[in-house]
Amino acid sequence: MPESQDMAALAQWARQHWPGGDPGPLDGEPIAADGSVRSFVRLSASGLSLVGLSNPDNPPENRAWYALAGHLHGLGLPVARVLAADLTAGRFLMEDLGDGSLMEAAMAAPDDQAVYQLYEPVLALLARLQAKGASGLDLGICFDGPELNPAFLLDQEAGYFLRELVLGAAGLEPEELPPGLDREMVAFCELAGSAQPRGLVHRDFQSRNIIYDQGRYGLVDFQGARLGPAQYDLASLLQDPYVQLDWDLRHSLRERYLALRAQEGPFDDQAFRVGWTAVSASRLMQALGAFSFLTRKRNRPHFAASVGPALESLGRLFADPSLAGFTELAGLVRLLPGRLGPESFAFQGELM
Numbered sequence: 001m002p003e004s005q006d007m008a009a010l011a012q013w014a015r016q017h018w019p020g021g022d023p024g025p026l027d028g029e030p031i032a033a034d035g036s037v038r039s040f041v042r043l044s045a046s047g048l049s050l051v052g053l054s055n056p057d058n059p060p061e062n063r064a065w066y067a068l069a070g071h072l073h074g075l076g077l078p079v080a081r082v083l084a085a086d087l088t089a090g091r092f093l094m095e096d097l098g099d100g101s102l103m104e105a106a107m108a109a110p111d112d113q114a115v116y117q118l119y120e121p122v123l124a125l126l127a128r129l130q131a132k133g134a135s136g137l138d139l140g141i142c143f144d145g146p147e148l149n150p151a152f153l154l155d156q157e158a159g160y161f162l163r164e165l166v167l168g169a170a171g172l173e174p175e176e177l178p179p180g181l182d183r184e185m186v187a188f189c190e191l192a193g194s195a196q197p198r199g200l201v202h203r204d205f206q207s208r209n210i211i212y213d214q215g216r217y218g219l220v221d222f223q224g225a226r227l228g229p230a231q232y233d234l235a236s237l238l239q240d241p242y243v244q245l246d247w248d249l250r251h252s253l254r255e256r257y258l259a260l261r262a263q264e265g266p267f268d269d270q271a272f273r274v275g276w277t278a279v280s281a282s283r284l285m286q287a288l289g290a291f292s293f294l295t296r297k298r299n300r301p302h303f304a305a306s307v308g309p310a311l312e313s314l315g316r317l318f319a320d321p322s323l324a325g326f327t328e329l330a331g332l333v334r335l336l337p338g339r340l341g342p343e344s345f346a347f348q349g350e351l352m
Contacts, residue, residue: 007041010054014043014093017084023048031099034208035294035303036221042096049096051080056090060143063087065223067141069094075132077125078211078218097220098213105212106243115249116256121217122210122237123257126202130230131264133200139227148201148228150186150193157192157282158185160289165307166332169292170339178328188326192229192282195275197268201228205236207243231272231279239280239317241287241310274322281317284310295345304345311336 007028015022023045031040031051038055055062066087072079080094102122109115139146162185166172178184202209203224211218234257238250245253254276261267288310294300311333317323318330 006039006054006056010039010041010052010091011043013086013089013091014050014052014084017093018045018050019048019083035290035298035300037298042099043093050083051094051096053092053094054090058143059087059090061223062090062092064141064143064225066092067138068222068225071137072129072133072219072222075128077129078216079222080218080220097211097218098216100211100213101208102210102212102217103207103240103242106207112246112249115245116252118212119237119253120256123234123253124260125217125219126205126233126237127257127260127264129202130199130233130261131267133225134198134227137200142226143223146226148193148203148226148232150190153193153282154186154189157286157289158189160293161285162289164289164292164296166336168296169307169344170336171344172339178331180328181332184326184328188278188323188329189282192275192278195229195231195279196271197230198227199230201226201230201232202236203228203232205233206240207237210237229275229279230267231276232283235276235280235283239284239313241284241306241313244309244313247316277317277320277322281314281323284314284317288314292345296348299347301345301347304342307340307345308337 007030011026011028015024015026026043026045028044029042031042033040037057038053040054041052043050043052055065066082066085069079069082073081078097080097082092082094084093085091102118105118106115109118145152166177167174202219202222203226204221205219209219209221211220234254238245238253258267258269258272262269288307291303291307291310294303315330315333318326318333323330
């Protein structure tokens with residue numbers, strides 16, 4: 001068991017809510033929370049394994065996660081069923097979906113065909129999420145806004161990229177930035193944030209957040225879900241820097257998603273294609289800002305390895321003719337690899 005008081009209290013609480021009654025002492029194994037500040041532990045007794053979650057300092061996030069867990073489960077999506085919840089203390093006991101991930105499975109796959117077969121069921125899950133997810137959802141539970149719109153992207157994606165990677169890790173001074181950058185960022189976020197069609201966005205639908213265990217899939221880290229461009233989650237999956245998919249494979253998987261989504265109900269395929277590149281680029285900018293923040297301010301150094309692949313993909317997207325008008329942003333992206341080195345991602349101290 002983790003020795004922290006928080007984890008000890010979580011285990012004691014879990015015993016009180018264990019299916020069938022108090023099982024006695026629990027075996028516990030910490031689960032890495034990746035970029036989250038939440039604490040997870042796998043608890044087991046008498047052949048039953050469950051997962052405990054502790055997040056005492058963010059009640060709005062807890063309320064969103066709990067409500068979304070019930071909502072997505074009701075749609076038949078593979079999210080963990082919550083067995084007990086204490087929203088005041090920020091404690092939850094839930095089903096154990098397993099400890100493998102799509103990322104691990106994809107990296108072990110022998111060829112692109114095997115990767116395609118791994119991803120196809122995930123595309124079907126996403127198609128259902130996009131088609132059905134917004135129906136009946138109370139957007140009031142979205143804890144930091146109900147929608148990914150241009151203003152949100154300007155602050156949380158393009159702005160995050162600028163603050164944390166460009167000015168932070170790369171160390172550019174404000175006066176070194178292209179004079180037309182602010183104007184381009186506003187226009188770019190307007191393009192990406194207004195993309196059609198709209199749907200429920202998981203917001204972090206990438207290979208680390210998709211459980212894959214013995215052929216079964218599960219979805220986690222959906223607490224940031226809200227309305228937004230329908231392209232967003234597919235971009236998170238296919239432009240994922242953790243698994244550098246071949247570009248032809250990305251195209252094939254996108255086309256398969258569009259076919260699956262059409263089976264779920266009315267859908268504007270052409271509008272999706274029009275917005276694809278801009279939304280993909282916006283998502284990668286968010287990821288790059290997060291990688292810099294997590295390495296420099298949360299001391300999670302493993303994220304630095306994903307910066308290079310993400311920048312490579314972002315550069316390719318800004319070379320697409322559909323983004324030809326964003327010359328300042330494209331130039332900035334090309335500049336960054338030469339301004340980043342191992343020292344760029346040194347830990348700067350915990351964020352207070």
